[in-house]
Amino acid sequence: MTPRIDAHQHVWTLARGDYGWLTPALGSIYRDATPDELAPLLAANGIARTILVQAAPTEAETAFLLGVAARTPYVAGVVGWCDFAAPEAGLRIAALARDPLLVGLRPMVQDIPDTGWLARPELAPAFSALIGAGLVFDALLKTPHIPAMLRVLDRHPDLACVIDHAAKPDLTRGDLGAWRDGIAALAAHPQVMCKLSGLVTEAGPDWTLATLRPVVEHLLAVFGPQRLVFGSDWPVVTLRASYGSWVETAQALLADLAPAERAAVFGGNAARLYLGRRGRAATQQG
Template sequence: MAVDAHQHYWNPARGDYGWLTPQMTALYRTFAPADLAPLRAACGVQRTVVVQAAPTVDETRYLLDLARHDDSIAGVVGWVPLDDPHAATLIAELAREPKLRGVRPMLQDLPDDDWIATANTARAVDALIAHDLAFDALVFTRHANALAAFLARHPALRVVIDHGAKPPIADGARHEAVDPAWFQAIARLARFAQVHCKLSGLATEAAPGWSDATLAPWVAHLLASFGARRVMWGSDWPVLNLNGDYARWHACAQRLLAPLTDEERAAVFGGNAARFYRLARMD
């Protein structure tokens, strides 16, 4: 089963996407399963994991409602206020939905880079573990120390780093080198056995006109650090449309991962996401 481990659906009219403004003309419209279906089909992708794009429980319910009516949505990564005293109760309620597979707190947008290390999230994390839910970490290099402290406290929590921690690929292209701070942060986070990483979002971080050669050293470090069994391919569609398209990124990733064995490629392009997110089989 080929799985896109990271994509989004949204409707700007819902009004809770603070980052999504009319000036973002390529993204400021509704993106729904029918829009992605032909792109998935052309690349042989059967199912997806849809990830929250607004820090609201209402958007999580919106995504879960979409998932109820579309078999291609294998799982939903939603949002909950992890530091709320009632977060555990809310997680238990949402976990009744069989397609809720994890949560994401949008760490990159928080004013405090150390929030994940200092906030009182223990009860919420215990609830995630109890309900077998995962945690998506949307971070930059600057969050690595705080995330490492959080990971050390919660070794039973399954965590995946979104978009390879958003490396500064555009800067790297100018300097003809992989950023050393990012390089070290990825190596450090990969030492935690419960952590996976998404091979997604890299095109967005590159300068326009990116190629296989642009992304190759960054992909190589992610694979060397996490291994083929802890990396999962995702499109980050429709954000991907800002600097690429679905078919182009899928084909690029296929070429960059060509040296892997057939079994390893199958894992990256579906098997790892299915195992990590505990996705149900599609008969």
């Protein structure tokens, strides 16, 4: 049986000081989030491995996360950060990729005012370096960023890409037309996967299964179960639900899938996306 993988979780230490978005206004998650706190939640929900994802736009945090991963057996890989717009981005990505625990990189696109930033020509060397190193591009997008992401995918058809949090559909207003069209356009690129994560924090505090079902049905229709990847977004998810509640919700939303399809979403697809790719790249480079 394929081990269950949580493909999107965070840890942070506030005293590090580079989490610009993490302020006291966020209440219950404005605190240290540690691997020891997450471990029993994983065990209680049958999750064997995780992918640890960056939460600060610094290489210092990436080094911190790689250190956490090295001493935390359940962490299978790290999605870090690099300045894609820097002149030496290609060299920096190649250097970061020397650590076998690095499986991907993620600029915090949702926080960049220019919604077309991803399509800037000066970022092309960074995307080429990702491809060469066998790293995944984690796309932290909202609907307005999708056109630029599509241009990147057209220019770099070999880029392995996963859309974080399903591009954050606006579930509070319920106007999903532009999101639906954008997600369908992204899914038309066969190298793109999508994380089933982060949805409850885009909904109001009174969310229900019915709130999320139209989004998940659309994701299944355009990506299919072989390109959806379960993630918790812990501890951010706890703003709206407990870890176990989100796992139960995701299972309920996928209840109509065949057992093999559910196993793919809850582990097999993440293993294929993140873990097999680094091995292939190392073999090609060797």
